[in-house]
Amino acid sequence: MKTLVVAALVLVCAGATTLNVQNNCDDTIHVVRTEGEEQLDYHELSAGDSYSEDYDGGRAMNFKSGLEGKTLAEFTFDAPEGIDYYGLSVTVGFDVGIRLQAPNETLTCFDPDCPDAQPPYEDIPHAVETGGEFTLSFCS
Numbered sequence: 001m002k003t004l005v006v007a008a009l010v011l012v013c014a015g016a017t018t019l020n021v022q023n024n025c026d027d028t029i030h031v032v033r034t035e036g037e038e039q040l041d042y043h044e045l046s047a048g049d050s051y052s053e054d055y056d057g058g059r060a061m062n063f064k065s066g067l068e069g070k071t072l073a074e075f076t077f078d079a080p081e082g083i084d085y086y087g088l089s090v091t092v093g094f095d096v097g098i099r100l101q102a103p104n105e106t107l108t109c110f111d112p113d114c115p116d117a118q119p120p121y122e123d124i125p126h127a128v129e130t131g132g133e134f135t136l137s138f139c140s
Helices: 004-012
Strands: 017-023 029-035 038-045 051-055 062-067 074-077 083-089 098-101 106-109 126-129 132-137
Touching: 017 029, 017 038, 038 051, 083 098, 083 106
Parallel strands: 017 132
Antiparallel strands: 017 051, 029 038, 029 062, 062 074, 074 083, 083 126, 098 106, 098 132
16 A cells, blocks of 8 residues: 555656756845746745746646736646746836756847747747746746
């Protein structure tokens, strides 16, 4: 029975993806995680601070600096086909530079015209197999 429980825990944890969030800004920032309009998570990070979380479950979410943040890092972790989708967006505007290091590439957005961000949303989002590690850095 113990073997069965351990095997089930390994299978459940295998799909989780780690997101590291770093504040490389000179001042404190408030990192907000949302799903649609709903605020789900809030972290106050002093300059140089960071935190990490594991995500799974196929939910779409985004991260921004502050409740009114405009520059977005967007994710769907552990989509049904075992894929993590990710991207940067300046659809509603630009307010802070961000860098997103994915397992297979790095996206950056340091001005309103950054080529790594949407719009225009012409292609499908960037994608990688679920279970890797991302690092989202503000102001770097």
